[in-house]
Amino acid sequence: MIRVGLISHLSEVSGAGIALLRIGRALDPERFWTVVVLPGRGPLYELAQKQKVRCEVIENPEEGMADASLRKRIQLGVQRLRYIKALMRFFRSADIDIVYVNTTITVFAGIAARLAGKPIVWHVRELLESPTLGTRMKMWLIEHLSDAIFYASHAGMKCFAAPRVPHRLVVRNIVDVEKFLHAKASDSVVKELGIAPHEIVITSNGVFPRKAPDIFLRAAAEVVSKTDKAVRFLLVGPPLPEHLEYYEEMKKLASALGIEKQVTFAGLRMDMPEILARTDIFVSPSRNEAQPNIISEALV
Structure with missing residues (x-):
């Protein structure tokens, strides 16, 4: 039995988080024992519990340092060190064989895994074009820490070749094709989202x-x-907690552009198959994603 630690950097529900839970459910339980490690008891934890995915919570503040004061940065730095130490102890106590890191956004789980002497599989979901200095530092660390790298797309592999890593391959996100193929737009969903029968629906995700x-x-x-x-x-x-002001800014932008009556901010939805069934066009304007879940789901 191979024991796998699946590490999430967020406790919020996101495409990467949903993909992580799908991996936890898809791996053969006869061959793999899996645990999803979360930084807090947020919506993703609740979803994992509902789906009966084994979880472990190791607290880590879901805040960035970029806009923080010096005092806050020091505080976050101390908390990050505690998180790394706690993760390292967990990997050892749970006898984890492989650590799977779900994003390039943070590197702390990879550092903890290396300190614990555990092999690391890193999933690069982002399209790392024109990386900043900070991102290049993360890329250097990921390349030197990883035993294998999974890429969400060939474009992602091209942007971050990581030649030092011995095992590199493209691994697509898991999609329940039948679920999306046979989905119908229910009257309740259409009414809730304010969609009129004659309207062309154009959908995007992530605010x-x-x-x-x-x-x-x-x-x-x-x-x-x-x-x-x-x-x-x-x-x-x-x-999202770290982007509350941005969310409100987007609402104000819609108003300033004079399209507030045509735009619906739908919030968190767990009925994407039904929403996509009523969608005529899906748009992904994302600045650096390789191939998120929603693209594959929209193509069904």
Whole structure:
């Protein structure tokens, strides 16, 4: 039995988090013992419990240092060190054989795994084009810490070749094709989202900077200005704790562009098959994603 630790950097529900739970459920239980390690008891923890996915919570503040004060940075630095130490102890006490890190956004789990002497599989979900200095430092660490790298797409592999890593391959996200193929848009979902029967529905997901909802909204304004057809724009995704102000800024942007009546901020949705069934066009304006779950789901 191979014991695998699946590490999430967020306790919020996101595409990467959902992909992680799908891996936890898909691995053959006759061959693999899996545990998803979360930084807090948030919505992703609740979803994992509902899906009967084994979880361990090791607290880690879900805050960035970029805009923090010096005092806050020191505090976060201390908390990060505690997190690394706690992860290292868990990997050893749980006798983990392989540590699977789910994103390039943070590197702390990889550091903890290396200190614990555990092999690391790193999943690169992002498209690391034109990386900043900070991102290049993370890429260097990931390349030197990893025993294997999975890429969400060939484009992701091209952007971050990591030649020092002995095992590199493209691993697509898991999609329940039958679930999306046979989904129907229920009347309740359509009514809740304010979709009229005659409207063309254009959907995007993620209301935080990396997902580029600002580009989506500006494109929506262009569409509205050039057509007489009734169009409904759906922006799916909750206001994340670290991007609450940004979420409100996007609402203000929709208003400033004069399209607030055509845009629905749908919040967190667990019924994406039904929403995509009513969607005519799906748009991914994301600034650096390789191939997120939603692209494969929308193509079904």
